[in-house]
Amino acid sequence: MSAFIVERGTQGFLAGKKENKLGMRASETAEIIFDHCRIHKDQLLGKEGEGFVQAMKVLDGGRISIAALSLGIAKGAYEAALRYAQERHQFGQPIARFQGISFKLADMATRIEAAELLTRQAADFKDRGLKMTRESAMAKYYASEVCVQVANDAVQIHGGYGYTKDFPVEKFYRDAKLCTIGEGTSEIQKLVISREILRS
Numbered sequence: 001m002s003a004f005i006v007e008r009g010t011q012g013f014l015a016g017k018k019e020n021k022l023g024m025r026a027s028e029t030a031e032i033i034f035d036h037c038r039i040h041k042d043q044l045l046g047k048e049g050e051g052f053v054q055a056m057k058v059l060d061g062g063r064i065s066i067a068a069l070s071l072g073i074a075k076g077a078y079e080a081a082l083r084y085a086q087e088r089h090q091f092g093q094p095i096a097r098f099q100g101i102s103f104k105l106a107d108m109a110t111r112i113e114a115a116e117l118l119t120r121q122a123a124d125f126k127d128r129g130l131k132m133t134r135e136s137a138m139a140k141y142y143a144s145e146v147c148v149q150v151a152n153d154a155v156q157i158h159g160g161y162g163y164t165k166d167f168p169v170e171k172f173y174r175d176a177k178l179c180t181i182g183e184g185t186s187e188i189q190k191l192v193i194s195r196e197i198l199r200s
């Protein structure tokens with residue numbers, strides 16, 4: 001497997017349909033189609049036969065980006081929920097005073113901090129030029145699952161308003177799900193992590 005640079009406009013290289021997505025709608029995603037596309041050998045990227053290794057290296061770094069993206073969404077959802085829980089009154093008191101809500105906030109805050117530590121660890125390994133296949137997969141897996149849990153809890157804390165577009169948590173909820181899929185699903189992260197653990 002080898003990697004190539006294919007310029008837009010090359011015969012046989014076409015953009016397909018734009019996907020109609022659940023979330024992340026400000027970032028366009030489209031198919032790319034190769035149909036009898038012939039390219040010159042000068043368009044080879046790196047060395048012949050190294051495409052798979054290159055892709056895996058790119059994914060190691062890319063996974064830290066998705067972990068950071070997950071953290072951003074989770075923090076946004078958590079901060080909105082924290083604010084709302086203190087503003088919204090039911091039964092004569094802010095809903096944050098109900099243990100059912102305050103314990104959710106405690107779980108959200110704890111998970112976010114743990115996800116941030118894993119993400120910073122993976123980024124530190126990358127900055128120091130160390131191998132970080134295991135660290136980046138752990139950060140991406142954990143932060144993305146936290147992101148989905150936190151966004152879900154944030155909608156729940158907002159009650160009916162959480163299901164409307166008047167509050168930001170509805171968007172966080174839709175955007176969050178991409179994080180457990182893109183740059184390798186959670187199942188694939190577990191595959192990578194378990195391989196790394198069993199190798200040592």
Ligand SMILES: Cc1cc2nc3c(=O)[nH]c(=O)nc-3n(C[C@H](O)[C@H](O)[C@H](O)COP(=O)(O)OP(=O)(O)OC[C@H]3O[C@@H](n4cnc5c(N)ncnc54)[C@H](O)[C@@H]3O)c2cc1C
Pocket residue numbers: 021024029178181182183184185186187188191
């Ligand atoms: C919005 C968006 C943007 C994207 N952008 C890009 C991009 O820019 N570039 C790019 O290259 N790709 C991109 N992707 C593709 C993305 O990386 C893949 O969708 C993702 O890696 C999952 O692959 P798949 O869709 O083929 O799922 P599949 O591999 O078909 O997986 C389906 C299900 O089976 C599970 N599964 C598959 N294999 C195993 C296994 N061995 N063990 C256990 N479970 C398994 C998966 O975890 C998943 O739950 C994008 C996807 C989305 C949604």
